[in-house]
Structure formats: structure tokens, C-alpha cells
Amino acid sequence: MTALTDRFARAVDYARVAHAAQVRKGTCVPYITHLLGVATLVIEAGGDEDQAIAGLLHDTLEDCGAAHEPIIRAQFGDRVADIVVACTDGTAEAKADHEDAEAKRRDWHARKHAYLAHLAGASADVLLVSACDKLHNARAIVQDLEDPGVGVAVFERFKAGQDGTLRYYESLCQTFSIHGVGPVGLLDAAVQRMHEHAGRTKRLTLEVAN
Structure with a gap:
């Protein structure tokens, strides 16, 4: 069992304050729900307190x-x-440098390709937290895809649209699978559901330079 101390409670409060004004894409749901969800997945996958705290704080620099x-x-x-x-995969300051939609799209592709390449040599700590983050996000996308009021319009929230988003998640599945990261089976199942709801029969990946 993962023992949680006052450090975890302090991390929850740190995340709550840091992300206080932020909500999940396309919703009014406080962003802290995602961070708590990632930390929960880390613990369920056997992660320790440091990894769970990193799950709570993983988006702090980025957002x-x-x-x-x-x-x-x-x-x-x-x-x-x-x-x-x-x-x-990019700090809030770096993202703010790109103002128009096309520049943001190009920046998204550059960051995601770099992140996938980075994961190829990442530590077990990083792979676990990252996989739990992507699993929580993928499940949220599936939930919206299954909502008649949202459906495939959920992909409009993402800079890469439907095609780029699906390719990115498939690439993540392959990377985590190669490293045998615990939650990869759950992530693969969620990504499969994403493809099915999007009407895709073939799962494509982003091309990542070696």
C-alpha cells in the first residue's frame, strides 16, 4: 500500500492554488479534477508518494x-x-510566444514529436506519471465522444484536430508498450475506443525521428 503523508496533502493544496483559475478544455470543470485523477491512477498502478505528488504537479510548469x-x-x-x-513538453511562457492558430498548430506538432522522442529514453518514474496523465485524458475524450451533446466535436478543442490527436495517442501507446509501463493496457483500450467513435479502422502514428 502506498503511504501518503502531509507532503501529499500539501501538494494537493499547491496544485489547487496554482491551477485555481483553470478548467478542463471545453468545460467548466475545475482543472484540479484532472490532477487528482492522475495522482489516483499513479497510486492504483503501484506508484509511491513522490510519483503521486508528481502526478498532482505534472502540469504546473506547462500551465x-x-x-x-x-x-x-x-x-x-x-x-x-x-x-x-x-x-x-512546453512551459506556459513558451506556448504564449505563438499567437495565431497556424503557429500554435506547428508548435504543437514540434512539441509532441520532441516529447515522444524524449519518452523513448525516460526513466520509469516519468513513464508511469506520463502514462497515467495520458490515460486520464484519453478516458475524458472517450467520455465526450460518447456524449450525444459533444461527440466528435471534442476534437475541435485540440490544436491538431481529430487526425493529429488520434495519431499522437496511438504513438504514446506504442511508446509505453515498448517500455512495459503498467497502465498501457488501459490506455490502449481507451485509445481504441477513441478510434472507433471517430470511425477509424486503422490506427496511425506520428512519425518520430530516431
């Missing part, structure tokens, strides 16, 4: 800014901070 890194490192330790940094 709230790079200034959070030294604070996380000081409050929660190097291992947690290193996982958070490695799970970040």
Missing part, C-alpha cells in the same frame, strides 16, 4: 509557468521536481 520549478524542488524534493520537468 502556470517555469517559475514554479524551484518552488516545487524546494518544497517536494528533487525527485518530484525532476519528474515534473520531464513530463513537461
Whole structure:
């Protein structure tokens, strides 16, 4: 059993404050629900407290800014901070540099290709937290796809649209499978459902340079 201490409680509060003004894409649901969901999946997969805390904080730099890194490192330790940094595919500041839709789309493709290449050599800590993050996101997409009020329009929320989003998740499945990451079976099942709801019979991947 994973023992959770006051550090975990402090991390929940840190995430709550850092993401206080943010909601899930296309919803009014507070963003903290995603972070709690990822931490829960990490624990269910056998992760320890550091990994669970990293699950809570994995989007802090990406959504709230790079200034959070030294604070996380000081409050929660190097291992947690290193996982958070490695799970970040672009800081809030870097994303803000791209203003028009086409520039954001190009930036998305560059970041995702780089992230997939990075995962190929990532540590077990990073792979577990990343896989749980992607699993929680994939399940949320499936839930919206199965909602008659949303359906395939859910892909309009993502910069890469339906095709790019499906290719990215398929590539993630392949990467996590190669490394034998615990939640990959659950992620693969969710991604399969994404393809089915989108009317896809063939699962394609993003091309990643070696």
C-alpha cells in the first residue's frame, strides 16, 4: 500500500492554488479534477508518494509557468521536481510566444514529436506519471465522444484536430508498450475506443525521428 503523508496533502493544496483559475478544455470543470485523477491512477498502478505528488504537479510548469520549478524542488524534493520537468513538453511562457492558430498548430506538432522522442529514453518514474496523465485524458475524450451533446466535436478543442490527436495517442501507446509501463493496457483500450467513435479502422502514428 502506498503511504501518503502531509507532503501529499500539501501538494494537493499547491496544485489547487496554482491551477485555481483553470478548467478542463471545453468545460467548466475545475482543472484540479484532472490532477487528482492522475495522482489516483499513479497510486492504483503501484506508484509511491513522490510519483503521486508528481502526478498532482505534472502540469504546473506547462500551465502556470517555469517559475514554479524551484518552488516545487524546494518544497517536494528533487525527485518530484525532476519528474515534473520531464513530463513537461512546453512551459506556459513558451506556448504564449505563438499567437495565431497556424503557429500554435506547428508548435504543437514540434512539441509532441520532441516529447515522444524524449519518452523513448525516460526513466520509469516519468513513464508511469506520463502514462497515467495520458490515460486520464484519453478516458475524458472517450467520455465526450460518447456524449450525444459533444461527440466528435471534442476534437475541435485540440490544436491538431481529430487526425493529429488520434495519431499522437496511438504513438504514446506504442511508446509505453515498448517500455512495459503498467497502465498501457488501459490506455490502449481507451485509445481504441477513441478510434472507433471517430470511425477509424486503422490506427496511425506520428512519425518520430530516431
